[in-house]
Amino acid sequence: MIAVDKLCYRSKLRYVNAGEKFTYSMLTLLFCIVSRSFVLSGAVLMVNTTLTVGKGGIPLRRYISLMAVPSAFLILSTLAIIVNISKIPLDGYALPVGTFFITGSKASVLFGLRLIVTALAAVSCLYFLSLNTTMTDIMSVLGGLRCPKIVLELMLLIYRYIFVLMETASAMLVSQKARLGNKDLKTSLRSFGRMGSGLLIRAFQRSGTLYDAMESRCYDGRIRVLEEQHPAKPSEIALIISYELVLLAYTVWRGVA
C-alpha cells in the first residue's frame, strides 16, 4: 500500500543493525547540507544508490521513480530561485520581455544546480534509511535517543493503524466508485468527504475495542515491548566511521579553502 514500507521489508540490508544505518544516513545527510558541494553530493548519491540498489536489492526502476517523488517541489522552487525579473540583465542568461528581462546570474544558476544535487543526495540518504530499515526499527533507535515515551507509544500505535485505516479508506472509496460515486468532480468531492467522516467514526469505534484488548493483556498505561536484536558489527562500524571521516575532512577542507 505504501511502496517504501513494502520495499523495506524485502531489503537485504534489513537486518543490519538499525543504529548503524541511522547514524550513517544522518551523518551523511548532515555533511551533504553543510558542504553543499557538487563533488561530495555526487559521491554520496552514487554510494547510496549502490548501497540501496546493489546491496539492498531494491529494483533500480523503483528507486528512480521514488527519487522523482519530490521533483515537483525541486523544479518549482529552484526555478523560483534562479529566475529573476529585472530591468537589468544579469550575467548568466537574460530573456528580454518587453522592457524587462527574465534573467539570472551565473552564480545563481550554479547555486541552483548545486542545490538540486545537494537535495537529491539528501533524499538518497533519507531513502537509504527508509528503504532498508523498518519503521519499527527506526522507532527503537528514536527510543534510544530519549524520544519521550508517550510520543513513541503514539508512534507505535499510529504506524500500525495507518494501515488498518488505509485499508478501510480505500475499500470505502472502491465501494463508492462501484456505485458511481466518482461520476463528476462534485460527486467525487462529496464522496471523498463522506468517506472521511465515515472513516473517522470507524477509527474512534476501533480505539475503544483496541484499548480493551490491550487492557486484557495487563496493559497498565505504559507500552513495554521487546524487539529482535541485530547487534552492530565492528567491521561495519569501522567502515561507517572512516567514510564519515572522509566526508568530514572534505567538508572542513572546502570550508577553509
Add this chain to the structure above:
Amino acid sequence: MAESEQVSEDIIIEAREVRYSYEEGGQPSLDGVSLKIERGKKVAFMGANGSGKSTFFLCCNGIYRPDSGTVLVAGQPIDYSRKGLMAVRRSVGLVFQDPDNQLFSASVYQEISFGPMNLGIPEDEVRREIERVMDYLEITPFRERPAHALSGGQKKQVTIADVLVMHPDVIILDEPASALDAKHTKLMNQIVDKLAKEGITILMATHDIDYALEWADEIVLMHEGKVLLQADPVTVCESREALAMTNQEEPAVLKLFRRLVERGVLEEGLRPPVSFGQLERYIAEGR
C-alpha cells in the same frame, strides 16, 4: 459461427485470459482467467484467500482494469471511458465482504440513496425505490438507526440494498455469510434465493462448500489466480484432487454418500445427492 454468436447472447459475463497484478511486475493476482457466466445463473466462487476471487470481482465492474485480456459484460468488452464505466457499474453491483468497508453514511436512508442519486434519477423516484427496497429486504424495522449502530447482519442487509436499488443485472456477493449469526445467515440465504428467482445473475464467493453444493448452479474453483475448474457443483465436489489442491474439504453430504456406497449400503450409480434430504431418501429407499 452463427451458433457461437447466439450462445454468446446468453453470456452475461465473460473473461478472456485476464491478467492483473497489484504491483507492476509483481506477483500476478489474476494469471490468465477465462470463464463464461450465463445470464440468470447462480455461481459460487471458491478458493483460498488470495486465490484471486475478489480481484476478479473488481475486474467485473471495471474497478480494476486488466493488465491484459478482456472482460465482457453482456457480450460487450468493458469500455473504460467514464461513460462506459458508469454503464458497467450500474449493471454489475458489488457487495463487499466486510460491511464496515462499504457503508460510509450516517444513516441507512442516506446510504441507500447514494447509488440512485449518482445515477441522476429524480428524487421522488429515488425515494419510492428506497422504500421498495427497504421493504423487500426487511430493513424497515431498523431504518431509523444510524448505520454504525447496526448489527453485523443488519449492515449486510443494507449493503445489499445499496446495490439492489440500482437494479443491476448481476449482483456479486463477497462471502455474504461470513461472521453472521444463524438468523442472519438464514435471512441472507433467503434474500439471495429471492434475487435469483427474479432472474438476477448471482456471483458469490463462499468458503462454505456444503452451501455451495446445495445452492449453486455452477462452481468456479480458483487457485493461484487461475480457474482450476468450472463445472456443476457435483462435478466440482467430486474432483477430490482439485479440492485437495485448494485445501477444500469434501462436502459432508457427499462424503457420507461416498462412504455408504463404498460400504455397499447404497448402490453404485446413484446420482450424487446435493442435500441431506436427498441422501435421506436414498438411504430410506435403498434399504
Add this chain to the structure above:
Amino acid sequence: MAESEQVSEDIIIEAREVRYSYEEGGQPSLDGVSLKIERGKKVAFMGANGSGKSTFFLCCNGIYRPDSGTVLVAGQPIDYSRKGLMAVRRSVGLVFQDPDNQLFSASVYQEISFGPMNLGIPEDEVRREIERVMDYLEITPFRERPAHALSGGQKKQVTIADVLVMHPDVIILDEPASALDAKHTKLMNQIVDKLAKEGITILMATHDIDYALEWADEIVLMHEGKVLLQADPVTVCESREALAMTNQEEPAVLKLFRRLVERGVLEEGLRPPVSFGQLERYIAEGR
C-alpha cells in the same frame, strides 16, 4: 456443604446473577447470567449476535465490571484492584474476533512480547517464551512480516500467541474461524485442539453448530442476555425449542439421524451421533 466446596474447586469460572448494561439504565446486555465452567472443559457459547456472549467474555477477565452479581475465577470473586485485575487477566486470556482490534504493533515479535512484559517477567525469559510460542503456533515462517502484511489467518495465529505466551488457565476465543478460508479454519481447529489437550479451559463463541456439536464438551446457549441452556452438546442440539428460540438450525448430522430414526431406518434408543463418521457406522451396521 463440604461437598459443594469440593466441587467448586474444579470450577474455573463461575458467574452468579451477572448483570451489565453498556449505558446506565439502558437495555441490559447481560441480564442475570449464572453459569459454571469446569476446569479443562471445551465450552462453546452460542446465540445470536447481541445475545451477550462478547459482553460476558469481557466480564470474565475484568474488563467490564458487572453492575450487579459476581464473577469468580478459580473460586475467587474477581478483585477489581489493580493487582487483582492483573492476576485475573493473566489467568484468563481473551482472543478478540477481529485481529485488527487486537494487534497494536506492526511487529509480530513486539506484539507477542507485550503481555509477558506487562507481567514483569525478565527479558531473557520473555524472549525464550516468544520463541517457544511462535514455534508452537507455527508463526515462525512469517514472524518477520509486519502485521499489515499478514493474511487474516496469520493474524489470528498471532492473536492466539499474544495470549498463550502468558500461560493462561483459560483462553476465550470470540469466533475464531469467522472470515477464514478452509485451510485456516482447519489450522485454527487444530490449534484449539492442541490447547485443549494441554488442559487449558477453552471458551469459544461460534455460530457453527455442526462444529460445536462435534468439538465441545458443553454448549452454553445464550439468549437476550441470559443463559437459555447449558448442557452437553447433544442435549442442547436436541432441544429444538431452545434452538428455534435462538434461530439456530439443528445440526445436519442430528437432523439426518432423527429423520432416519423416524423413518425406521435406524432403531430408536441409539445414542445420538456427534459426527458423520459415527452416523455412518450406525447406518452401515444397522442395515
Add this chain to the structure above:
Amino acid sequence: MSKKEKILLKASIAFALLFAVTPAVNAMHIMEGYLPPSYCVTWGVICIPFLAAGFISLKKRLEENRKSITLIAMAGAFIFVISSLKIPSVTGSCSHMTGTGLGAILFGPSAVSILGIIVLLFQAVLLAHGGLTTLGANTFSMAVAGPLLSFGIYKICSRLKVNRKVSVFLAACLGDIFTYCVTSIQLALAYPSESGGVAASAVKFLGVFAPTQLPLAVIEGILTVVIVIGLESY
C-alpha cells in the same frame, strides 16, 4: 496589476503546465536537503515551545483518562491517511489534503502539534513528502502556524455566529493558504532574491506555487466542510 506581476503570472502559468506533467504533487512540504543547516535548526527551535505546550496538554489528557491514548493515536493515523490519499482534483494531477484545518477543528491546535510532527515524520520516511532536516520548518508551517490560524478563524467565526459551513470552509481554506504562505516565506528567507531580497523572493515562491495551491486550498476547504458536517450527522 503591475507589468512585473503580469509577467510573473504568465511565468507561473507556464510553470503550472510543467507541473501538471510531474507525477506527484506534494509541493508544500519542503523537501529533504533543501534548507541550509542554520535554517533547519532555527525552525526546529521555534517549534519547541509549541511542541512542549502540545506535549503537556497531551500528558494531562492521558492522566485524566488513560483510555484516550488509543483515541489520540487513531486521530493521528486518521490525519496521516486522509492527507496521503489522492483527492479528486480539477486538473487530473494527483494532490493531497494537508489536513491542518481539519485536524485543528476536530482535535484542537495543541494536540495537532504533536500529532502533526509524528505524521510529518511518517510522511517524510514513508512517502518522502518533506524530510528529516526540514522537519522543523515543515512542522512550523503545517502543524503549528496553519492549525493555529485555522483554529483561530474557526473560533472567531463561531463567536460571530457565522454559518457553520462557511466558518469551517474559511478555517480550512485560509489555514491551507496560510501554510503555503509560511512555506514560501521560509524558502524566501533561506534564499533571498539577487534582485530585491527576501520580499521579491517571497513573491516568486508564492507565484510558482499559487497555481496549484490556490485551487487546492478551495478543495481542501470544501472537503473539510463535507467531513465536519458529515460527522455532525452521526
